[in-house]
Amino acid sequence: MQTVLIIEDEGDLAELVAFNLEREGLRTVTVQDGAAGLDEARRILPDLILLDLMLPGLHGTEVCKVLKKNERTSRIPVIMMTAKGEEIDKVVGFEVGADDYVVKPFSPRELVLRVKAVLRRTDSDSGDAGTVMVGPLRIDPERHIVSVYEEEVVFTTTEFKLLFTLVQRLGRVQSRDVLLRDVWGYNYIDDTRTVDTHITRVRTKLGGAGDLIKTVRGFGYKMEDR
Incomplete structure (x- = not known):
C-alpha cells in the first residue's frame, strides 16, 4: 500500500x-x-x-x-x-x-x-528501457539517474519524466499540450506556463547540455542530439 x-x-x-x-x-x-x-x-x-x-x-x-x-x-x-x-x-x-x-x-x-x-x-514502466545517451547526457531510467559529463544530477520525479519523454521522442517536436498530457498524466487543469517553468528548471540542471532542448516558438519543445 x-x-x-x-x-x-x-x-x-x-x-x-x-x-x-x-x-x-x-x-x-x-x-x-x-x-x-x-x-x-x-x-x-x-x-x-x-x-x-x-x-x-x-x-x-x-x-x-x-x-x-x-x-x-x-x-x-x-x-x-x-x-x-x-x-x-x-x-x-x-x-x-x-x-x-x-x-x-x-x-x-x-x-x-x-x-x-x-x-x-x-511507478511508470520506463525502467524497462535500457540506459539512454544523448550527447553528454546519460539517463538510467531503471534507477532514475541522470548524468551530465559523468556527473550525476538530481531531478524531481516530474523533471525526470519530462526529460525522459523528450529523449524518447528525440528530434520530434512536442507541443505544450501534449507534454502536459503525457508528463503530468491526465487532462491537466492549468495553463501551459507549467511546462515552460519545468523546461527552464531542466535546462538549468543540465548546465552545458541544456541546449540539447530546443524551443519551437509558438508551439513547444524538442530534444536534439549534437
Whole structure:
C-alpha cells in the first residue's frame, strides 16, 4: 500500500484530504508543522508528500528545499497545497523542487487525480528501457539517474519524466499540450506556463547540455542530439 504524508496545519482540511485518499486505497499520515513533517518524511519515506505552503515554524518552501537536498528524500514527489494562486507562487514552488501544485480551495476529486497522476509517474514502466545517451547526457531510467559529463544530477520525479519523454521522442517536436498530457498524466487543469517553468528548471540542471532542448516558438519543445 502506498503512503502519502500530509503536512497541513488546518486540521479539518487534513482530515478531508486523508479521508478521500484513503477511500482510494492509499495510506495516509498527517502532521501539522514543517519540522515534524521533515522528521516524519525521513522516518517513513512516503511515496508522496502533500505539503502546505503556509506552515507554522518552518515554511513549506523551506521544507521542500531540505527534502530535495537530502539523498534519502530527494526523489519523493511533492505536491504543494496553498491558498496562493499567483503565477510567481507557482514558479517559486517549482523552483524549490515541487512536482505539482494545487490551489485552495480545491475539489477532493481534483486532488485525488493529481496524487494518482504523480504516483503513476513514479511507478511508470520506463525502467524497462535500457540506459539512454544523448550527447553528454546519460539517463538510467531503471534507477532514475541522470548524468551530465559523468556527473550525476538530481531531478524531481516530474523533471525526470519530462526529460525522459523528450529523449524518447528525440528530434520530434512536442507541443505544450501534449507534454502536459503525457508528463503530468491526465487532462491537466492549468495553463501551459507549467511546462515552460519545468523546461527552464531542466535546462538549468543540465548546465552545458541544456541546449540539447530546443524551443519551437509558438508551439513547444524538442530534444536534439549534437
